[in-house]
Amino acid sequence: xxxxxxxxxxxxxxxxxxxxxxxxxxxxxxxxxxxxxxxxxxxxxxxxxxxxxxxxxxxxxxxxxxxxxxxxxxxxxxxxxxxxxxxxxxxxxxxxxxxxxxxxxxxxxxxxxxxxxxxxxxxxxxxxxxxxxxxxxxxxxxxxxxxxxxxxxxxxxxxxxxxxxxxxxxxxxxxxxxxxxxxxxxxxxxxxxxxxxxxxxxxxxxxxxxxxxxxxxxxxxxxxxxxxxxxxxxxxxxxxxxxxxxxxxxxxxxxxxx
Amino acid sequence: xxxxxxxxxxxxxxxxxxxxxxxxxxxxxxxxxxxxxxxxxxxxxxxxxxxxxxxxxxxxxxxxxxxxxxxxxxxxxxxxxxxxxxxxxxxxxxxxxxxxxxxxxxxxxxxxxxxxxxxxxxxxxxxxxxxxxxxxxxxxxxxxxxxxxxxxxxxxxxxxxxxxxxxxxxxxxxxxxxxxxxxxxxxxxxxxxxxxxxxxxxxxxxxxxxxxxxxxxxxxxxxxxxxxxxxxxxxxxxxxxxxxxxxxxxxxxxxxxx
DNA sequence: TGTTTTATGTGCGCTAACGCACAGAGTTAA
DNA sequence: TTAACTCTGTGCGTTAGCGCACATAAAACA
Numbered sequence: 234x235x236x237x238x239x240x241x242x243x244x245x246x247x248x249x250x251x252x253x254x255x256x257x258x259x260x261x262x263x264x265x266x267x268x269x270x271x272x273x274x275x276x277x278x279x280x281x282x283x284x285x286x287x288x289x290x291x292x293x294x295x296x297x298x299x300x301x302x303x304x305x306x307x308x309x310x311x312x313x314x315x316x317x318x319x320x321x322x323x324x325x326x327x328x329x330x331x332x333x334x335x336x337x338x339x340x341x342x343x344x345x346x347x348x349x350x351x352x353x354x355x356x357x358x359x360x361x362x363x364x365x366x367x368x369x370x371x372x373x374x375x376x377x378x379x380x381x382x383x384x385x386x387x388x389x390x391x392x393x394x395x396x397x398x399x400x401x402x403x404x405x406x407x408x409x410x411x412x413x414x415x416x417x418x419x420x421x422x423x424x425x426x427x428x429x430x431x432x433x434x435x436x437x438x439x440x441x442x443x444x445x446x447x448x449x450x451x452x453x454x455x456x457x458x459x460x461x462x463x464x465x466x467x468x469x470x471x472x473x474x475x476x477x478x479x480x481x482x483x484x485x486x487x488x489x490x491x
Numbered sequence: 492x493x494x495x496x497x498x499x500x501x502x503x504x505x506x507x508x509x510x511x512x513x514x515x516x517x518x519x520x521x522x523x524x525x526x527x528x529x530x531x532x533x534x535x536x537x538x539x540x541x542x543x544x545x546x547x548x549x550x551x552x553x554x555x556x557x558x559x560x561x562x563x564x565x566x567x568x569x570x571x572x573x574x575x576x577x578x579x580x581x582x583x584x585x586x587x588x589x590x591x592x593x594x595x596x597x598x599x600x601x602x603x604x605x606x607x608x609x610x611x612x613x614x615x616x617x618x619x620x621x622x623x624x625x626x627x628x629x630x631x632x633x634x635x636x637x638x639x640x641x642x643x644x645x646x647x648x649x650x651x652x653x654x655x656x657x658x659x660x661x662x663x664x665x666x667x668x669x670x671x672x673x674x675x676x677x678x679x680x681x682x683x684x685x686x687x688x689x690x691x692x693x694x695x696x697x698x699x700x701x702x703x704x705x706x707x708x709x710x711x712x713x714x715x716x717x718x719x720x721x722x723x724x725x726x727x728x729x730x731x732x733x734x735x736x737x738x739x740x741x742x743x744x745x746x747x748x749x
Numbered sequence: 750t751g752t753t754t755t756a757t758g759t760g761c762g763c764t765a766a767c768g769c770a771c772a773g774a775g776t777t778a779a
Numbered sequence: 780t781t782a783a784c785t786c787t788g789t790g791c792g793t794t795a796g797c798g799c800a801c802a803t804a805a806a807a808c809a
């Protein structure tokens with residue numbers, strides 16, 4: 234009852250076009266969506282979804298703010314981005330990933346319209362296989378970016394170097410890399426000397442060999458152990474989103490190509 | 492001639508399906524794309540595009556690595572993500588943004604297949620308005636994430652607090668915010684005391700007033716001046732990608748809804 | 750061959766941010 | 780009015796990373 238009263242009260246001052254995305258749609262599409270949009274309160278601290286949850290709704294804020302943040306294994310966190318009336322929460326739904334590695338938390342109370350994800354997907358599902366594959370890849374890329382942000386905030390140069398080596402090696406299918414410490418420093422956004430020191434420590438521990446622009450990983454297991462969680466998170470999410478790329482003929486459960 | 496020899500040599504050992512995304516497509520779609528895929532060398536250090544460039548091609552690496560990195564005004568940089576045979580360079584093209592705020596740099600030499608962007612867009616352009624709007628929004632969100640990563644690496648707590656306040660206020664259409672320093676610290680991934688000190692300094696400079704969970708911006712201009720470039724970058728890119736959201740009837744040049 | 754260039758190693762002082770501890774000050778509830 | 784709780788202010792020792800300067804070593808070149 235309170236709920237209903239609330240909604241009624243809110244309804245008089247909220248309308249879907251308060252959200253910029255809904256407002257940007259043609260009247261035709263707006264009309265099609267309108268019956269499926271439901272105004273819901275967004276109280277401070279509400280968690281729209283946790284890392285790994287399968288999303289059910291798209292949320293279009295009218296006057297609330299929602300933070301996307303990544304929560305680390307030790308509990309500390311970092312905001313990855315912030316969404317208000319300018320956007321929506323739940324890109325993973327139409328991207329095809331169904332879930333993300335982040336948490337969505339209401340940071341400033343207000344209202345939002347929500348739309349059943351299936352409705353949004355119906356709009357998209359007529360479309361091509363290429364599109365859906367590209368969207369899933371984009372989500373994997375987004376995950377990598379988000380994790381980079383987290384890593385920059387919380388982890389040591391040595392940990393980041395480990396992550397970086399692993400990500401690079403995965404893309405070279407080997408254990409050898411042609412790359413100077415100077416360039417790595419540029420990539421990580423740190424001092425060259427910092428990379429030198431970290432590389433020296435890794436060498437002492439028997440994890441890598443290197444000399445003038447060449448790096449060889451001699452103990453990959455240990456490298457993974459010394460890396461922060463960021464590598465594993467990105468790897469797992471990428472594998473989840475794009476699993477069938479090596480054995481395409483029999484794509485597993487997740488409908489990658491559709 | 493050298494070029495041709497190179498291609499010939501490469502052609503015998505490279506095939507489009509060396510790229511995971513191309514490999515994941517159905518044979519039917521692969522056949523359709525095949526005539527338009529061109530194998531090109533990717534020498535170390537080659538810049539595929541600079542921040543702001545209009546992209547012309549999608550690149551599908553077979554055995555090279557490409558870094559996406561953001562270059563700051565002072566010239567220092569941070570890698571945002573890394574792409575190899577697992578992905579493609581140029582999501583901004585099919586996302587609809589045409590350009591990004593990052594630079595794409597070949598970090599490990601090799602080859603890639605490229606595809607004229609228009610070809611990819613043709614595949615998508617039959618599809619709906621809703622789709623295209625969502626894709627553009629996703630690109631704006633990606634920009635925000637990328638900038639968060641850069642900001643975490645290079646800027647002081649005070650600068651980040653300024654950025655954060657501005658991003659939040661833009662979504663509240665006001666100059667007042669209900670938020671404790673503790674929560675802000677969680678968002679930024681820093682100590683609460685760090686936020687206290689930064690807020691104190693901002694107050695001394697007459698930029699903000701605050702008390703127990705309330706913050707009011709008294710001098711927005713100065714706040715913007717004290718913020719790092721990250722706020723302006725995100726704002727400009729968001730405005731570019733989603734410009735017509737307020738005055739929809741006459742959408743400007745950039746075809747937001749199409 | 751010797752000379753230049755480029756990559757790596759190391760030391761040193763400096764600073765921003767951290768972790769911790771605790772003191773006020775405002776707010777809520779008994 | 781007290782008491783409990785929450786938010787903010789402040790101090791202090793520690794540390795990771797920075798900026799700079801310079802030494803050494805390997806590769807490229809003339």
